[in-house]
Amino acid sequence: MTFPFDPRPGTLVLPQPYILFVGDTREAGYAKTAFGLRDWAGDKCVGECASDEAAVTTGLPRMSPAEGAALGARSLIVAVANSGGYIPQSWIATLIEALEAGLDIVAGMHSRLSEIDELADAARRLGRRLIDVRTPPPGLTVATGAKRSGKRLLTVGTDCALGKKYTALALTEGFVARGIDADFRATGQTGIMIAGEGIPMDAVIADFEAGAAERLSPDAAPDHWDVIEGQGSLMHPAYSGVSLGLLHGSQPDVFVLCHEPGRTGLLGLSSFELPLVEDMIALTITLGRRTNQAIRCGGLSFNTSAFSQEEAERLMAAESDRLSLPVADSMRRGAAFDRLIDNCLREA
């Protein structure tokens, strides 16, 4: 497998624009990547393509790979999963059609594209790339701890899968809407597809974890903000190392703590209680100060999808009073989200 040309070694850069492949998936739950790309990178998607007419739709125009290529697409993204996390035989014909239309293929499934002989052969024959966003490119190094110019925000969490990527994307959008020069920095598969570049932080060699984070948000203009997608949790028994390497290498000026009220145990490890938000804030400051003395909590981002609007507002207001910090749901937005942005951007 080869990687796209990369002016910053260690960072994946994907060929854009995309055509989104939804396969023959009929369950919306398996198409979260496709919907995320439509919502957050719609301007980089020329359309969608399927291997079965009855597949789920993103609402983008449906087209063949060749039609997508004619509209300027440079890669086809496998934007759905099946229940096994592998590429089923029924998708192969369309994927080869894409290679023949001059598109690269991008995926981040459990089974690798290059391990499927038919795809590997076709890619070789046609001079196309099979890009796996779960594989960090070579060229990563150990962190230096050296201070970088520009401003950085990192989303952190009390657990996995509660809105760290979504919050970072919403904050980036909010910053840009205020005329601020900001970039979303992707650290996971879907985030990398949305941003078109990034580093899959959980797949990096442990020794290079903080070094990869340093590379992900390089020196920038003094008033530029990198908004970095967090991973895992400092208090997660399996992923804490990824989270701490990302924290130390990111050197954030501001962090936003993501949390799902009502979730009592860690996802998939329910015997572990969720840590308290106030403990997570204190711990993130204690550890984060090591590479940025000025680190502070900008506020909290709650995933309140299990609550009514009214319940959610009451709960967030109470927590905001208790912690003296803005608390908002980045999916509900509104005035609370504006206050969160205000507090992230205020002079420290």
Place this chain on the structure above:
Amino acid sequence: MTFPFDPRPGTLVLPQPYILFVGDTREAGYAKTAFGLRDWAGDKCVGECASDEAAVTTGLPRMSPAEGAALGARSLIVAVANSGGYIPQSWIATLIEALEAGLDIVAGMHSRLSEIDELADAARRLGRRLIDVRTPPPGLTVATGAKRSGKRLLTVGTDCALGKKYTALALTEGFVARGIDADFRATGQTGIMIAGEGIPMDAVIADFEAGAAERLSPDAAPDHWDVIEGQGSLMHPAYSGVSLGLLHGSQPDVFVLCHEPGRTGLLGLSSFELPLVEDMIALTITLGRRTNQAIRCGGLSFNTSAFSQEEAERLMAAESDRLSLPVADSMRRGAAFDRLIDNCLREA
């Protein structure tokens, strides 16, 4: 490259006993691995061999690879470095001689054995293995956080390279001398060579870091102790992720904090002050409680090599009073070291 047969996937197991290869190295500073193996795994070393008569010596009997094989050696360990961290051409003849004598070759240098064509060809022709202790074997998985039986001690540090491996070895020796069933668990190259097995924790994929630590110290008898070699420091800007994954996966009942008094800045990152020992103890307990509520500090291991015996004793006694914890130098041993062992082993 192939790996030795391994009953525990993800763990390296080396063929023993060894013959130590010292190459043509004339500077003792480059032969630290050889001296470490002589001191800590002398019973697993049949002798030493050199590519130049004038090379440094461990004091073990000098012999050819064939003589070593006749004495039962199963592998030759490259136990020296040169200044570039690579295998120089002048060593190759002796290494091939070892393969021809039926020995595997074990190394952990920057350049890999299997990348040297002459060695790779000879190993293939002779059916021998080239084992790189910097490469974790396949089969690692994500941590579960599940509590394991048996007792565990982890050495942690305020920095790198101040005695975490040495302390773990000395404590294991002290435990065994008291009739306790204890194993040293190796997490770095030299440690793995000494133990004959282990996992190079800094080379593991970040997502599997805590999972690798779980595998390294599996379920054991209730009164068995695993004494685990620490890596890096929770407050090291580059290696903290390795340290936290190792802490969470090891689930230590007891930790010993290793520190070098007088060292003011981090090794190689001197603009970073060394953290205070009391802060490191508090932080290790805060984080370690996540996977072992009963975690406690057994005491401190000071590297006082820069001080006279008298100065060292005064300094350690003062710190012991201040912190109400045993403080010892595991190279000087003595009564203070006995008190450290006592406190590690006491009922919590």
